[in-house]
Amino acid sequence: MSIIADHINYTYEIGTGFERQAIKDISFVIEDGEFIGLIGHTGSGKSTLIQHLNGLVKATSGTVYYNGQDIYDKDYDLKTLRSKVGLVFQYPEHQLFETDIFKDVCFGPKNLGLPKMEVELRAFEALRMVGLEENLYYQSPFDLSGGQKRRVAIAGVLAMKPEVLILDEPTAGLDPKGRDDILECLRYLKEETGMTIILVSHSMEDVAKYVNRIMVMNDGVLMYDDTPKNIFTHYRELEEIGLAAPQVTYIMNDLKNAGFDVNTGAITVDEAVESIMASVR
Amino acid sequence: MGIIKTENLTFEYIRRDDEGNVEGITTAVDDVSLDIQAGDFVAILGHNGSGKSTFAKHLNALVAPTEGTVWVDGMDTKEEEHTLDIRQTSGMVFQNPDNQIICTLVEEEVGFGPENIGVPTDEIWECVEKSLKAVGMYRFRKASPNKLSGGQKQRVAIAGIVAMKPKCIVLDEPTAMLDPSGRKDVINILHALNKQENVTIILITHYMEEVIDADHVFVMDEGKVVMEGTPRQIFTQVDKMKELHLDVPQVTEVAYELRMKGLPINQGVLTNAELIAELKRIQG
Amino acid sequence: MLRDITIGQYYQTESVIHKLDPRVKLMGTLVFIISLFLGKSVWIYLGATIFLAVVIKLSNVPLKFILKGLKAVVLLIVLSAAFNLFLTDGRVLVHFWIFTITAEGLYQAVFMVIRLIYLIMGSSLMTLTTTPNHLTDGLEKGLGFLKKIKVPVHEISMMMSIALRFIPILIEETDKIMKAQLARGADFENGNILKRAKAMIPVLVPLFISAFRRANELAMAMEARCYHGDEGRTKMKPLKYQKRDRIAYISMFGYLAVLIALNVWMSGRII
Numbered sequence: 001m002s003i004i005a006d007h008i009n010y011t012y013e014i015g016t017g018f019e020r021q022a023i024k025d026i027s028f029v030i031e032d033g034e035f036i037g038l039i040g041h042t043g044s045g046k047s048t049l050i051q052h053l054n055g056l057v058k059a060t061s062g063t064v065y066y067n068g069q070d071i072y073d074k075d076y077d078l079k080t081l082r083s084k085v086g087l088v089f090q091y092p093e094h095q096l097f098e099t100d101i102f103k104d105v106c107f108g109p110k111n112l113g114l115p116k117m118e119v120e121l122r123a124f125e126a127l128r129m130v131g132l133e134e135n136l137y138y139q140s141p142f143d144l145s146g147g148q149k150r151r152v153a154i155a156g157v158l159a160m161k162p163e164v165l166i167l168d169e170p171t172a173g174l175d176p177k178g179r180d181d182i183l184e185c186l187r188y189l190k191e192e193t194g195m196t197i198i199l200v201s202h203s204m205e206d207v208a209k210y211v212n213r214i215m216v217m218n219d220g221v222l223m224y225d226d227t228p229k230n231i232f233t234h235y236r237e238l239e240e241i242g243l244a245a246p247q248v249t250y251i252m253n254d255l256k257n258a259g260f261d262v263n264t265g266a267i268t269v270d271e272a273v274e275s276i277m278a279s280v281r
Numbered sequence: 282m283g284i285i286k287t288e289n290l291t292f293e294y295i296r297r298d299d300e301g302n303v304e305g306i307t308t309a310v311d312d313v314s315l316d317i318q319a320g321d322f323v324a325i326l327g328h329n330g331s332g333k334s335t336f337a338k339h340l341n342a343l344v345a346p347t348e349g350t351v352w353v354d355g356m357d358t359k360e361e362e363h364t365l366d367i368r369q370t371s372g373m374v375f376q377n378p379d380n381q382i383i384c385t386l387v388e389e390e391v392g393f394g395p396e397n398i399g400v401p402t403d404e405i406w407e408c409v410e411k412s413l414k415a416v417g418m419y420r421f422r423k424a425s426p427n428k429l430s431g432g433q434k435q436r437v438a439i440a441g442i443v444a445m446k447p448k449c450i451v452l453d454e455p456t457a458m459l460d461p462s463g464r465k466d467v468i469n470i471l472h473a474l475n476k477q478e479n480v481t482i483i484l485i486t487h488y489m490e491e492v493i494d495a496d497h498v499f500v501m502d503e504g505k506v507v508m509e510g511t512p513r514q515i516f517t518q519v520d521k522m523k524e525l526h527l528d529v530p531q532v533t534e535v536a537y538e539l540r541m542k543g544l545p546i547n548q549g550v551l552t553n554a555e556l557i558a559e560l561k562r563i564q565g
Numbered sequence: 566m567l568r569d570i571t572i573g574q575y576y577q578t579e580s581v582i583h584k585l586d587p588r589v590k591l592m593g594t595l596v597f598i599i600s601l602f603l604g605k606s607v608w609i610y611l612g613a614t615i616f617l618a619v620v621i622k623l624s625n626v627p628l629k630f631i632l633k634g635l636k637a638v639v640l641l642i643v644l645s646a647a648f649n650l651f652l653t654d655g656r657v658l659v660h661f662w663i664f665t666i667t668a669e670g671l672y673q674a675v676f677m678v679i680r681l682i683y684l685i686m687g688s689s690l691m692t693l694t695t696t697p698n699h700l701t702d703g704l705e706k707g708l709g710f711l712k713k714i715k716v717p718v719h720e721i722s723m724m725m726s727i728a729l730r731f732i733p734i735l736i737e738e739t740d741k742i743m744k745a746q747l748a749r750g751a752d753f754e755n756g757n758i759l760k761r762a763k764a765m766i767p768v769l770v771p772l773f774i775s776a777f778r779r780a781n782e783l784a785m786a787m788e789a790r791c792y793h794g795d796e797g798r799t800k801m802k803p804l805k806y807q808k809r810d811r812i813a814y815i816s817m818f819g820y821l822a823v824l825i826a827l828n829v830w831m832s833g834r835i836i
Contacts, residue, residue: 041460041461041462042430042431042460042463043430051744054748056744056747056748079750079752082747082748082749082750083750086748087745087748088748089741089744089745089748092745094738094741094742094745094771094774094775095742095745095746095749095767095771096771097766097767097770097771097774107746107749107750107751107767108749108750111749111750111751111752112750142774145329145330146329147329156749157748157749160749160750172457172458173376173457173458174329175328175329175487175526176328176487176526176527176528177328177329177526178328178329180526202460202461203461205531242460242461242462243461244461246531247530247531247532248531248535250553251531251532251535251553251556254553254554254557255553255556255557255560258557258561260557260560269531269534269535269538270538272531272535273535273538273539273542276535276539276560277539277542277544280544280560280563280564338785341789343785343788343789365791365793368788368789368790368791369791372789372790373786373789375782375785375786375789377782379734379779380778380779380782380783380786381782381783381786382730383727383730383783383786383787384696384698384726384730385575385696385697385698385726385729385730386696386698388801389696389698389801389802392801392802393790393792394790394791395799395801396798396799396800396801397790397791397792397793397798398791398797399797399798399799400799401799402799402800402801402802402803405799405801406801409801423577424577425575425577427733427734441790442790445790445791
C-alpha cells in the first residue's frame with residue numbers, strides 16, 4: 001500500500017514557445033501512514049508534483065503507481081483514485097458553493113455515487129473530525145471566518161474517506177490561531193485514522209513540529225528527502241534556495257558556537273528547552 | 282499632533298440576516314485613541330477579526346468613523362474636501378496583490394496614482410522610474426503584472442503608492458499571501474523607505490517576525506488597543522500574547538520556558554545573542 | 566483547454582505594430598473588417614490575405630499564437646459554415662438523406678469561414694499588439710467627441726480595460742476551481758448536456774463569488790489611489806500621432822482604395 005513515483009518528468013505548454021520543465025526526474029516511495037512535509041519556494045514545482053499523485057496532471061514521462069497499480073493504465077479508474085488520494089488545494093475555501101455547510105461537504109461522497117445515508121454519515125464524520133461546532137452545520141459557508149471556511153473545505157475532501165490526504169499550503173493567509181487550529185486538526189486526523197498526510201508548506205516551524213519526513217523541492221528537482229533533523233542540518237543550503245530552517249535550529253547552532261554543549265538537532269521549542277536545561281545544569 | 286491621530290475612534294456596522302432584518306450591531310473598532318509620529322515605523326498586530334483592517338481603512342478615508350475623529354496630517358477624514366489630499370498623504374497597500382493591480386503593464390500601474398492626482402506627464406515618468414527603482418522592480422517595468430510572483434506584485438503595488446509621494450504608507454497584511462522570500466523582500470523595502478525617504482510606515486500584520494524591528498507596536502483585540510509599546514515590551518509578555526493567540530519569536534519563547542523551569546533568565550530576550558549572554562551570565 | 570483563449574490578451578514583444586497609436590490600430594481593424602465585406606471575389610480575399618500577412622509579419626506575434634485564438638470559436642465557425650452549406654439554394658452537388666449541398670452553398674460556406682477567421686484574426690491582432698490601457702486610451706480619445714452628448718466615454722473605457730485585465734486571472738481561477746472540484750469527484754465530461762450544465766454549478770458559483778470579491782477589493786484599491794473619474798486626470802502616455810502613424814493611415818486607406826477599385830472593376834459595384 002503505497003505511492004511510488006518512478007522517474008516522473010513534466011513539461012508545461014509543450015509546443016507553444018513557453019515550454020518550462022516543472023518536474024525533473026523525480027522518484028520516491030511513500031509508505032502508508034507517513035506524515036510528510038513537502039517544502040519549496042513558490043515555483044519550485046511542489047504544487048505540480050502533488051497534482052500528479054491523484055492524476056489531475058499526467059507526467060510527460062515516467063509513471064506513478066498507487067497501491068502497486070500504474071495509474072496511467074488505460075483501464076485505471078482515475079475517479080476512484082481521486083477519492084483515495086484526497087487533494088486540498090490552496091485557499092480551498094474558494095471552492096465552496098452550496099447554500100449550507102453540510103450540503104457542501106456532501107458533494108464529494110455524492111459524486112462517488114454512494115447511498116444518501118452513507119453520504120450524510122460521511123459528511124457528519126468529516127465535519128466532526130475537523131472540529132467544527134455542530135450548530136454551524138446548516139449555516140451558509142460564506143458567513144464563517146477564514147479558518148472555519150478552510151476546515152469546511154478540508155472536511156469536503158475528508159468526506160470522500162481518502163487513504164492519503166494532500167494539503168497545499170493549508171495555513172496560507174491564516175492568523176496564528178487559524179493556523180494552529182488547522183495543524184492540530186491534521187495531527188488529530190493522523191492519530192485517529194492513521195491516514196497518510198502530505199503537507200505542502202513553506203513554513204519550517206509548522207512542518208518541524210508535525211511531520212516525520214521532509215521532501216525539499218527546488219527548481220523542479222527533489223533536492224532532499226530525509227527526516228526533519230537531518231534536513232535542517234543543511235540549513236545553509238536551504239537558505240540558498242530561499243528557504244530557512246526553523247528559528248530553533250539557529251538558536252541551537254548559535255549556542256553551540258558560543259561554547260554551550262547543546263543538541264543542534266533540536267527542532268522544536270520543547271526539545272530546545274530540554275537540551276539547554278541539560279547543558280547548563 | 283503626529284501624522285496620524287485618532288481620538289475615541291469607534292466604528293459600528295449593522296448586521297442583517299437574509300431578509301434584511303437587523304440582527305445586531307457589531308463594533309469593529311472600539312474607542313481607539315492613538316498618536317503616530319511622522320517618520321516612525323509602526324506595527325499593528327492582531328488576529329483576524331480584531332478590527333485592525335477596519336481601523337486601517339479609516340486612515341485612508343475609505344471608511345468614516347461612527348464616532349470619534351481621525352486626523353491625517355492635521356486633516357479631519359470626515360471632511361470630504363480633504364478626501365483626495367488624505368489619500369495622497371497616506372497611501373494604502375492591501376493584502377491580495379492580484380486585486381489591487383489595475384493596469385496591464387508594471388509602469389502603467391505605477392503611473393496610475395500620479396495620473397489620478399493630475400501630475401504632468403514628464404513628472405509622472407520621473408516618479409515611476411524613481412519609485413520602481415526604490416522597490417527594485419525597474420527592470421520589470423515593461424512586464425505584465427500577471428507574470429510576476431506575489432512578492433514582486435506587492436512591490437509593484439508599493440511603488441504605485443510611493444509614486445504619489447505620500448508621507449505615510451498604511452499596509453494591510455501585505456505579506457499574508459506571500460512566501461518567506463517574498464515576505465522578506467517586502468519588509469526590507471518598507472524599512473528602506475522608512476529610513477531613506479523618512480516615510481511613516483504603518484504595518485498591519487499577524488506575523489510577529491515582521492514586527493521585531495518596528496519603533497512602536499500596537500496590539501488590537503476585539504476592536505480595542507490592548508497592548509502598546511516597543512517590540513521588546515510587547516514580546517516579553519509571553520502569557521498575554523498567547524492568550525491573544527499571537528506568536529512570539531521562538532527565542533523569546535525558549536527564554537520564557539527556561540525561566541518557567543527555574544533558570545533565572547531576565548525577561549526581554551529578543552535575539553539569539555541576548556539568550557547567549559543571559560546563559561553565560563547564569564553559568565558565571 | 567481554457568488557456569487557449571487568446572482573444573483580448575496582450576502579447577508582449579517589440580514591433581512597429583505595437584508602437585502604433587491605438588487609434589490607428591482601431592481604424593485599421595475597422596478598415597480591414599470593411600474590406601472583408603466588400604465582395605466575394607477571390608481577388609478581394611487575396612488582397613485581404615496579403616494585408617493580414619504583412620501586418621502579422623510586422624507585428625512579430627507568432628502565427629501559431631494567433632491561430633490558437635481560433636480554437637475558442639471553432640464551434641461558431643463550424644455552425645455558420647454548416648448553415649451556409651446546407652441552407653443555400655442553388656445547383657445541387659450532393660444530396661443524402663435530408664441534406665443537400667449546393668455549389669452556391671459550398672461557395673458561401675468557404676467565404677463565410679474565411680471571413681470569420683480573418684475577422685477574428687484581425688481583431689485579436691489588435692488586442693495582441695495593444696495593451697488594454699493603450700486600447701482604452703485610444704477608444705477614449707477616438708470617441709472623445711461623444712462626451713459632448715454626455716456619453717461617459719472615460720468610465721466605459723476604464724471598465725473595458727479592467728475587464729480585459731481580469732480575463733486571464735479569471736480563466737486561471739476557473740481552471741483552479743475545476744481542478745479542485747475534480748479532486749472532489751466532480752465529472753465535467755460525461756452525461757448529457759443538462760447533466761453537464763448542472764455539473765458546472767460547483768464551478769460557476771465560486772467563480773462569481775470570487776469575481777465579486779475581486780471587484781470590491783479593486784474598487785477600494787482604485788479609490789485609495791485617488792481615482793475619481795477623469796476630472797483633472799493627466800496621462801502618463803498621452804496619445805500623439807507620429808510619422809509612423811501617418812504612414813500607417815496612408816497605407817490602410819491605400820489598401821482600402823485598391824480593394825474598392827478592384828471590386829468596382831470586377832463587379833461594377835462598390836460593395
